[in-house]
Amino acid sequence: MAAPSSSAAPRVVSRLNPANAVTASRFLTLPPFVWAVDNGYPQWATLFILICGVLDKLDGAVAKLFDCRSAFGELFDAITDGICYGFAMIVVVAYGWAPAIPAITVVALGAANSGLRILYARRVGRAVNYKSYAMERVVGFIGFMIGFATGRVEVDYYYWGFLPIFAIVVLHDARRMLLSDLPGADR
Amino acid sequence: MTPEIVSDSTFRWILTVLTVAGAFWALYDIVKMRKARGKDGTDPQVRDERFVYWIGIAIGVFALGGMLRYHGVF
Numbered sequence: 713m714a715a716p717s718s719s720a721a722p723r724v725v726s727r728l729n730p731a732n733a734v735t736a737s738r739f740l741t742l743p744p745f746v747w748a749v750d751n752g753y754p755q756w757a758t759l760f761i762l763i764c765g766v767l768d769k770l771d772g773a774v775a776k777l778f779d780c781r782s783a784f785g786e787l788f789d790a791i792t793d794g795i796c797y798g799f800a801m802i803v804v805v806a807y808g809w810a811p812a813i814p815a816i817t818v819v820a821l822g823a824a825n826s827g828l829r830i831l832y833a834r835r836v837g838r839a840v841n842y843k844s845y846a847m848e849r850v851v852g853f854i855g856f857m858i859g860f861a862t863g864r865v866e867v868d869y870y871y872w873g874f875l876p877i878f879a880i881v882v883l884h885d886a887r888r889m890l891l892s893d894l895p896g897a898d899r
Numbered sequence: 900m901t902p903e904i905v906s907d908s909t910f911r912w913i914l915t916v917l918t919v920a921g922a923f924w925a926l927y928d929i930v931k932m933r934k935a936r937g938k939d940g941t942d943p944q945v946r947d948e949r950f951v952y953w954i955g956i957a958i959g960v961f962a963l964g965g966m967l968r969y970h971g972v973f
Contacts, residue, residue: 845951
């Protein structure tokens with residue numbers, strides 16, 4: 713006779729859940745965003761990037777509501793942030809709506825941060841995403857930055873001025889992920 | 900589909916309201932920073948928490964500064 717289990721089995725959350733569906737739906741805003749920029753419709757472009765940002769806030773709420781939070785969901789959310797905002801940033805630069813040097817540097821630093829997350833996961837031996845609240849704040853602001861480019865709002869001020877703030881956060885995260893023993897998640 | 904959804908001036912004010920709302924949300928970190936004042940500053944977790952609040956405050960001030968420039972205040 714098998715011994716009774718001393719603890720309940722961990723709850724398995726399917727990857728096909730409402731929160732991940734909301735996260736994935738953010739990709740649907742990219743083709744109309746490109747269409748709007750290509751046609752020179754700044755208000756439409758701003759609207760589509762705004763929808764992308766609102767969906768980013770909504771997926772966390774949906775995960776709580778349907779109790780479907782997972783490590784994969786967090787990672788998928790971070791990857792989606794990078795792809796959506798990185799792509800939109802490149803589009804506004806390509807159409808001359810934002811200065812190339814700061815925008816491309818932000819995209820490059822974001823990519824470097826993603827690479828460090830992989831190194832961190834290997835170093836601490838877990839697949840859980842590195843949780844950086846500072847990075848969450850600056851990534852949220854990058855959504856605004858794209859809106860400033862499409863809305864032609866003080867573009868040079870925001871793009872050049874944001875660069876040192878973003879660089880400080882990337883360096884801070886790099887130090888923690890490469891050197892510190894402090895866990896990046898579970899706070 | 901028309902190129903414009905709203906008039907230029909309405910669009911300008913929508914962007915302003917959204918940015919100012921976002922900036923104040925970031926500046927709420929001032930309150931959190933004050934609450935965290937009594938915590939042990941040698942604890943790396945607390946230091947990281949404070950760093951996050953400083954970044955939130957910097958973003959809030961920076962965003963408001965841009966809006967003031969946009970409206971020709973300076």
